[in-house]
Amino acid sequence: MPEPSARARLARRYRRLLLTYPRSYRRRRGAEIVTTLLDAAPVDRAWPTRAEVVDLLTGGLRFRFRVWGAAGIVGAICAATVAAVALGALGGYLGWQTAQPLPSNADALRMVEPALPPGTSAEPQRWDFIFDNNPELADPRWVYLIGGTDEYRAGKVFFQFTYPNDRPGRQVVDGAQQRMRAAGWRPAGMDLSGCCPGSAVYRDGWLVEVFSEGYLDESHYGLQVAVSRTMPAAVLPLTTAGLFAGAVAGWLMAAWVFRRIQESTPMRRAFTVVVASVGLLALFPATALSVLVLVASYFASYPPAEPAWLGYTFMLFRPLAYLGAAAAVGGLMITAMPGPRRRRRLAG
Amino acid sequence: MREPTFLTLAVLAGPPLHGYGVMRQVAVLSEGRVKLSAGTLYAALDRLTAEGLIAIDREEAVDGRVRRYYRLTEQGGAVLRQEAARLRSNAEVAVTRLAGWTSRPGLLPS
Numbered sequence: 001m002p003e004p005s006a007r008a009r010l011a012r013r014y015r016r017l018l019l020t021y022p023r024s025y026r027r028r029r030g031a032e033i034v035t036t037l038l039d040a041a042p043v044d045r046a047w048p049t050r051a052e053v054v055d056l057l058t059g060g061l062r063f064r065f066r067v068w069g070a071a072g073i074v075g076a077i078c079a080a081t082v083a084a085v086a087l088g089a090l091g092g093y094l095g096w097q098t099a100q101p102l103p104s105n106a107d108a109l110r111m112v113e114p115a116l117p118p119g120t121s122a123e124p125q126r127w128d129f130i131f132d133n134n135p136e137l138a139d140p141r142w143v144y145l146i147g148g149t150d151e152y153r154a155g156k157v158f159f160q161f162t163y164p165n166d167r168p169g170r171q172v173v174d175g176a177q178q179r180m181r182a183a184g185w186r187p188a189g190m191d192l193s194g195c196c197p198g199s200a201v202y203r204d205g206w207l208v209e210v211f212s213e214g215y216l217d218e219s220h221y222g223l224q225v226a227v228s229r230t231m232p233a234a235v236l237p238l239t240t241a242g243l244f245a246g247a248v249a250g251w252l253m254a255a256w257v258f259r260r261i262q263e264s265t266p267m268r269r270a271f272t273v274v275v276a277s278v279g280l281l282a283l284f285p286a287t288a289l290s291v292l293v294l295v296a297s298y299f300a301s302y303p304p305a306e307p308a309w310l311g312y313t314f315m316l317f318r319p320l321a322y323l324g325a326a327a328a329v330g331g332l333m334i335t336a337m338p339g340p341r342r343r344r345r346l347a348g
Numbered sequence: 349m350r351e352p353t354f355l356t357l358a359v360l361a362g363p364p365l366h367g368y369g370v371m372r373q374v375a376v377l378s379e380g381r382v383k384l385s386a387g388t389l390y391a392a393l394d395r396l397t398a399e400g401l402i403a404i405d406r407e408e409a410v411d412g413r414v415r416r417y418y419r420l421t422e423q424g425g426a427v428l429r430q431e432a433a434r435l436r437s438n439a440e441v442a443v444t445r446l447a448g449w450t451s452r453p454g455l456l457p458s
Binding site: 029031032033034035036037038039040051052055056058059060062063066068262 | 366367368371385386387388389390391394395398410413414415416
């Protein structure tokens with residue numbers, strides 16, 4: 001028969017394995033579970049069996065993820081989705097920070113030369129940011145920062161021309177694309193139809209768009225040839241990592257809130273549910289728009305240039321996302337506040 | 349209702365039992381077929397307590413270790429009775445059907 005200290009060591013090893021369970025649960029159940037494990041263990045056992053190790057580790061993890069009832073499961077799915085898209089968008093944002101600087105004016109001119117109208121020369125304009133609000137808009141910056149924008153644009157080096165309208169714009173654009181393709185560029189297949197004809201080609205991390213800007217007067221229309229970046233290689237891996245991390249974190253947070261509100265007063269439980277629901281609803285429009293962009297990022301056959309965080313920059317969706325984030329943080333803070341039972345225990 | 353949950357309720361339809369007692373009795377009742385691990389047992393005890401099917405009967409400290417005893421509640425007894433009736437009914441249906449069944453398709457029993 002081992003020394004009593006051997007039993008104590010086994011108990012300590014069981015307690016260590018219980019660290020995968022949340023602290024509050026360990027406080028409530030830990031000693032009892034260790035007693036049960038010791039009761040079940042033969043007297044000469046010094047170490048937990050492999051089955052016990054697996055059981056306690058997975059049991060603790062399962063406990064952290066556990067929600068029950070339709071409301072709990074729906075809440076956890078919503079929280080996991082919203083957090084997954086938010087962190088996926090953050091991953092995409094970080095991935096885009098690895099984008100190469102835009103080409104110099106001379107390099108940009110060399111790139112787009114086949115697309116330019118023959119015999120023309122033009123000074124390019126530059127938007128050297130990666131993505132930002134359209135700098136040509138006159139609104140003060142705080143309007144965009146608070147209210148969002150529907151003019152969120154990729155950085156680019158671009159050339160603008162006026163062009164006599166003796167030829168249809170479509171013909172000019174198609175001619176430019178044909179010449180670019182002959183120079184080794186691949187068609188991007190982007191839908192630039194909108195109001196006016198347009199086309200895009202890509203190569204070596206650069207995207208060249210040629211599109212008509214519409215009629216400037218009775219005899220001329222504008223034409224723009226722009227060089228921008230295609231999606232850097234780091235974007236999709238970081239987006240994917242963000243999606244997974246967000247889904248796990250969102251589910252864990254929801255499960256934590258769910259566990260905590262079981263022990264709350266009905267008033268506080270209702271208040272937490274209302275605040276969390278407002279948060280999720282307010283985040284929904286931005287999340288939905290970013291989901292569309294994310295889907296395009298993964299499944300488009302050409303290199304998409306839309307950022308995954310577009311939803312959080314969009315007009316009206318942005319202030320709603322601020323409200324949603326504040327409500328979510330508020331809900332978590334309310335949940336973290338000790339309830340009457342815990343206050344009594346702390347006081348005791 | 350899953351078998352470990354059913355058996356946990358079944359063993360508590362008797363004197364109150366502590367965690368290890370439940371584990372042991374479940375193994376005995378199932379003739380060794382169902383062996384509850386501590387993780388599974390306490391997940392079931394938490395859920396059944398939250399649903400009001402079992403309750404803590406008392407706590408004891410033995411050799412400085414906490415033992416908590418569980419008992420079946422009235423609601424738990426009703427749920428167990430209902431589930432047992434359902435299983436019995438299903439079993440009777442199966443037994444009746446098997447009595448008239450032959451392994452050779454197309455042949456009716458004489």
